Amino acid sequence: MSKVSYYTAEGLKKLREELSYLKDVERPKASKAIGEARDKGDLSENAEYDAAKEAQGLLELRISKMEETLSNARLIDESQLDTSKALILSTVKLKNLNNGMEMKYTLVAESEANLKAAKISVNSPIGQGLLGKKVGEIAEIAVPNGILKFEILEISR
Known part of the structure; x- marks a missing residue:
């Protein structure tokens, strides 16, 4: 299928x-x-x-x-997407709680992922961990190196 x-x-x-x-x-x-x-x-x-x-x-x-x-x-019809949560095509500003670094990523389809352009796949561990989160929430994401904690600072389109 x-x-x-x-x-x-x-x-x-x-x-x-x-x-x-x-x-x-x-x-x-x-x-x-x-x-x-x-x-x-x-x-x-x-x-x-x-x-x-x-x-x-x-x-x-x-x-x-x-x-x-x-x-x-x-x-994807961007006008139909909820802007209060991290969804596909959301640009999410994060703060890594382990080291204090701030970063900004756009969540995209797997075929459009490009780390150099700050576009990460919604199917990646980080992308999956961010989906559905709202501003102020903490995303705990299991990666091969351990668990990363990100605070969602801002969500935009």
Whole structure:
């Protein structure tokens, strides 16, 4: 059974663009490589042909998985989200109670996570620990290194 994934408009657009690129650019390249390898003679001893066929198979698998992801993708309507709790697309300002550091993260879908851009997945341990919390609450999150305690300072969209 496939699971539903939630995306922002930007994330869904990137996913569609990547799928389009794979179909319109990479697929013809793979077919051309197979054709060129086929023209080189005996297929039973043609490693180039075997490699091109394998690359095409992997490409088709990737396209298939991406199409399945897109078919189960749902666009998040930000206007319907509760701003009093940390939910997907919330920007949460936290204070680490262990060391006093303050940080700000945006909770996003797994496919849009990017730590350098301060976007963490709602499926990550920290993301899961923050979901549903309100300003002033303490989130205790179990990570491989122990338990982290974060105070929720601010939630915005």
